[in-house]
Amino acid sequence: MRKVAYYKGCLASLSAKELDSATQALAPKVGLELIELESVTCCGAGDIHEAEPDYYLHLNARILAYAAAEDVDVLLTVCNVCTLNLRQANFMLTGDADLRDRVNENLVSVGVPAYVKNVDVRHLLWEIAEGEGYERLKQAAHRGLKGIKIAPFYGCQILRPSKINGFEDPDRPWSLERIIEACGGEAIDYPAKIKCCGFPIIQAREETALGELIQPIEQAYEAGADAIVTPCPLCHLSLDAWQSKLKKATGRDFKMPILHLSQLVGVAAGLEESELKFKRHVVSVAPVVEKLQI
Amino acid sequence: MMICGSCGMRMDGAAVLACQTRMYDVAQAGHVPVISAMGNLPIVKDLVVDMNPFWEKFKSVDPYLQPGYAEPPDGKEYRIGQQRMNVIHKEALCINCGCCVSECNAMEADPLFTGPQALAKAMRFVGDPRDGNKLARLEKLNGEHGIWECTRCYFCNERCPKGVDPRDAIAKLGAESMHEGIERDMGAKHAKWFVVSAKTTGWLRETELVPKTQGIVSAIKQTRFAIDLARKGKVPPPFPPHVAKDVKESRRLHDLTTERGPQGYMGIVQGERALARLAHGHTGEETLEEIYARPGAFHRPFIADEVPAGADAGMGSLTQADTTPGKEPTKKPEGGA
Numbered sequence: 112m113r114k115v116a117y118y119k120g121c122l123a124s125l126s127a128k129e130l131d132s133a134t135q136a137l138a139p140k141v142g143l144e145l146i147e148l149e150s151v152t153c154c155g156a157g158d159i160h161e162a163e164p165d166y167y168l169h170l171n172a173r174i175l176a177y178a179a180a181e182d183v184d185v186l187l188t189v190c191n192v193c194t195l196n197l198r199q200a201n202f203m204l205t206g207d208a209d210l211r212d213r214v215n216e217n218l219v220s221v222g223v224p225a226y227v228k229n230v231d232v233r234h235l236l237w238e239i240a241e242g243e244g245y246e247r248l249k250q251a252a253h254r255g256l257k258g259i260k261i262a263p264f265y266g267c268q269i270l271r272p273s274k275i276n277g278f279e280d281p282d283r284p285w286s287l288e289r290i291i292e293a294c295g296g297e298a299i300d301y302p303a304k305i306k307c308c309g310f311p312i313i314q315a316r317e318e319t320a321l322g323e324l325i326q327p328i329e330q331a332y333e334a335g336a337d338a339i340v341t342p343c344p345l346c347h348l349s350l351d352a353w354q355s356k357l358k359k360a361t362g363r364d365f366k367m368p369i370l371h372l373s374q375l376v377g378v379a380a381g382l383e384e385s386e387l388k389f390k391r392h393v394v395s396v397a398p399v400v401e402k403l404q405i
Numbered sequence: 406m407m408i409c410g411s412c413g414m415r416m417d418g419a420a421v422l423a424c425q426t427r428m429y430d431v432a433q434a435g436h437v438p439v440i441s442a443m444g445n446l447p448i449v450k451d452l453v454v455d456m457n458p459f460w461e462k463f464k465s466v467d468p469y470l471q472p473g474y475a476e477p478p479d480g481k482e483y484r485i486g487q488q489r490m491n492v493i494h495k496e497a498l499c500i501n502c503g504c505c506v507s508e509c510n511a512m513e514a515d516p517l518f519t520g521p522q523a524l525a526k527a528m529r530f531v532g533d534p535r536d537g538n539k540l541a542r543l544e545k546l547n548g549e550h551g552i553w554e555c556t557r558c559y560f561c562n563e564r565c566p567k568g569v570d571p572r573d574a575i576a577k578l579g580a581e582s583m584h585e586g587i588e589r590d591m592g593a594k595h596a597k598w599f600v601v602s603a604k605t606t607g608w609l610r611e612t613e614l615v616p617k618t619q620g621i622v623s624a625i626k627q628t629r630f631a632i633d634l635a636r637k638g639k640v641p642p643p644f645p646p647h648v649a650k651d652v653k654e655s656r657r658l659h660d661l662t663t664e665r666g667p668q669g670y671m672g673i674v675q676g677e678r679a680l681a682r683l684a685h686g687h688t689g690e691e692t693l694e695e696i697y698a699r700p701g702a703f704h705r706p707f708i709a710d711e712v713p714a715g716a717d718a719g720m721g722s723l724t725q726a727d728t729t730p731g732k733e734p735t736k737k738p739e740g741g742a
Contacts, residue, residue, distance in 0.1 A: 121609040125641040126634075150651040152607035157557050158599035161579040164672030165662040170603055170655065195559075199680070206679030221657040267510075271559035272570075274683040281563055282419055307510040307558035314618045315591035316554050322514025323556060352634055391638050 113243075115185040116178035116230065117145035120193040121153050122344035129388035130344050133373035134189050134235065136386035140251040141244050141376075146181050148174070154196040156345075157268075157311060171200030172214045176226035186230045187238065189373065191343035195268035197232040198275050205229055234269055236342040236372055237278045240286035248293055252379035255295030259402060261375065262299040262331035262339045263287030266346040267307050281305065287340060290372070294379035301330040308341075310349040321360055324349055328357065328365050338368040338399050340375045347371055352393045368396040378403065410502030414452045415441045420507035422566045443507035445516070459503050462519050466527040466546070473537010489534045492674050496529035496574050498567040505561035505571050517550045521561035521571030524552060528574035531581060532670060543582045552578045553592025573677075577670035584669035594618045604659040607649025612640050 117138075123131040138145045151174045153159075160167040174197060178186040188194045204211045204226060215225040238244040263284075270281035279286055284305065288298040304327065309320030328350060331339050341347050351369040358364045370378075374387050389396040412423040417431045420443050431438040446454035477483055490497075505521040512518045519527075527546055530536050546552050552575050561571040583593055595618040602610045615631070616624035624631075634640050641647065649655070667675050 121611070124608055125611050125647060126639040128638065150649070150654070152649045152652065152655045153599065153603050153609050155599055155603065156609070157576075158596040159603060160673075161576045162583050162593070162596035162600050163659075163662065164576070164580050164670075165666035165668070165675070166600065166603070166659055166672075168672070168676065169658040169662055169666075173654065173658065199676075202683055203676035203679045206682045207676070210675060210679065217658060217661050221654045221661070222651075223654050223658075267558040267560075272562040272572075275680075282417075307556050309514070309556060311557045312511070312554060312592065314615060315595050316511075316515070319511055319515040319518070319554060320556070323510055348639070352639060355630065355633060393634060393637050393639065 112139070112144045113142055113185075114144045114146055114181075114183050115187040115233075115238075116181045116183045117147045117187050118151060118154075118174060118178065118193060118197070119147070120188065120190045120344070121156070122348065123189055127344040127347060127371070127391075129391045130189055130347070130371045130373055132386050132388055133371060133377045133382065136382050137251075137373050137377045137380060140247065140380050141239050142247045143187065143238065143244070145187065146183065148177050148181070150177050154193045156192050157196065160196065160199075167196070168200055168203060169214060169217060171197050172204055172226050173218060173223050175201055175204070175230055175232075176218055176224050178230045179226055179228045180224045182228075184231060185238075186232045187235060188232060189235050189342075189371075190345065191234070191266045191268040192345055194232060194234045195275060201230075201232055202275060234278075234342060236269065236286055236290075239376065240289055245289070245293065248290065248376060248380075252294040252376065254379055254381045254403075256291070256375070256379050256403065257295050259296045259399060260299050260335055260337045261291045261296045261370075262301060262327070262334065262336035263291060263304055264308070264327050264331070264339045264341040264346060264350065265305050266341055266343040267305075269342055270305055287342070287372070290376065291340065294376060296375075296379075299331060299334045299336045301327070301334050303327040303330045308343075308346040308349045310345045313349055313353065317356070318360075320349070321353070321357060324353055325357055325361065328354065328367050329363075332365045332367055336367070337402060338370050338375075338396070340370045340372055342372040344371065354394050366394060366398075368392070368394055368399050370396070370399075408500060410500035413443050413502040413504050413507065415443060415507065420444070420504035420564050422502060422504065425566060443503055445506050445509055445512045445520075446503065454503075456503065458516070459501075459506055459520075459522065462523040463501065463526060465519065466523045466530075467538075467542065468523075468526045468530065470530065470533065470536055471538040472535055473539075474535065483535075485534055491677070492534075492670065493529050493532040495569050495677065496525050496532070499525055499529070499569045500567060502566065504564045504566060505569075508560035508564050510558040510560060511554055511556040514556075515550065515554065518554045519546075519550050519552075521555075521575070524555070524578065525561075525569050525571040525574040528578050528670075531578060539581075540585060543578065543585060543587055546578055547582055547587050547590050547593070551590075552582070553590045568681075573673060577673045580672055581669040591618050600659070604656045605652070606646045607652040607655050608647050610643060610646065612643045 119131050152170055154171055155167040219225050239248045265284055270284055273281045291298040307323050309323035313320040347369055377387050414423055416426050417436050417438055428438040442448045442452050442454050449455050509520055512520050531539050531542050555575045559572050598614055598617040631640055
């Protein structure tokens, strides 16, 4: 077991509680001991970065500092947006001693430990797509996903900008496909898998967002996918909850089930419904569950 | 050296400058080197796209200096230090090639979106200490198809062959707008609610986000949608609020950064020096020198604050349009720089 600090972020704490419970249940099966951070806040989701960038930097520095205080090397995330925001702040701090000194001074003045020892911010996807996590995943996924066609949807902020994320080629990612296949499913390929789901502007510019959202759902549907899997709870929310708005806007009802990464692997690893919490999805996951005869 | 920007096209699916991208490398990587026209622009023929929509958006941001200062007395020149110019050093690198526009996801869904190139160009003037029209520029950029329509897909940052990072330029414009109190757009209200959430409960107050962004009337119109989500537990009850432990620290950090921290775009500029040290594919292990010594590596970009020894760096004024006359006319440093 490897100890990692676990930052679940806003959505997994609130509207996507199913992501948190599936991740907590899955972690020991892939060799991760999660130390959940308590004294942390929202990462700002790109919004605070845009509204008050210096506050964004301090909020993220505070999260990094509390992770480092747990004496771990890795801060584990389960959300694309948290991943990018934390990694970006981390590079800003570790690459500029003067900036780090100023931020640390402020942290200490309000009672937060200074961010001294570095941590690496890594998404769960990266932890289980290679290395020991991947080996354990292969063993854990005993129940498998035989006969299920899964469309991987990466979302943006786990791929781009690659100089901050840098795990895989942002134009030809492979990690989700590798995991789907390790779980015994069939990975569907389609062009929009690396594109935007529209979530950041789904409230401020809904029409534009829906124009983006329809692409992955339509393409996955036409490629015959039984479900889409995504490593990001924000992508999950727009793909899952906004399908009803797509139906209203276009007259097309895709009924495409959307799975969190932890749920997909969790199903293959035999987690219970009480941990997977499929009932919390807006679009029913029942067709997939029936096909697997769970 | 990639200065004209006229050879933008898609190679192997991604917008690149043909002058700096070798098909040989694409083939060596095991891909069929397919070339095609750039996206988001009408195709005239073959690889030729009609750049007129691009230039119309470019013109719409008034891409020229609108000086905001009087002539300095007695024929002297104003001097602007490197610090002030660092604010826009990335945006000033743009060569109008259109690679960012080609891949813009928001523009695919709404062709009227001003787009990454024009907005980065807008930041180049909003952040220019010599420009005197900042507020009017920001007002215009807060329009329906302006900065708040960016969907943060980061394709522009990924594709830009010059390291302009248009998405970061858009964030700078957002930060500066909000610092100047221009907060009427739903995008700005959305962003503001995250700040309020972080300093009051620590976590995003999700359920209140819709009325705070769209207004109460629009929120009521969506009651049915909300009920459907609520049935699945997707609308967490706002009371009692989900409060993070030690949230007072977050509130005090907000007070500190508001009182003493860099404001507006300066909050983003302060991180650029460190982020410039990241090259594509950089994992943090190598030094910049090692990265740029790799075979086929990008040219080393200009890095803020790396002033060549002996150059007259100067110290610029720190407020907008507050340029101070130098004692002597600017001279070329000894030995060149």
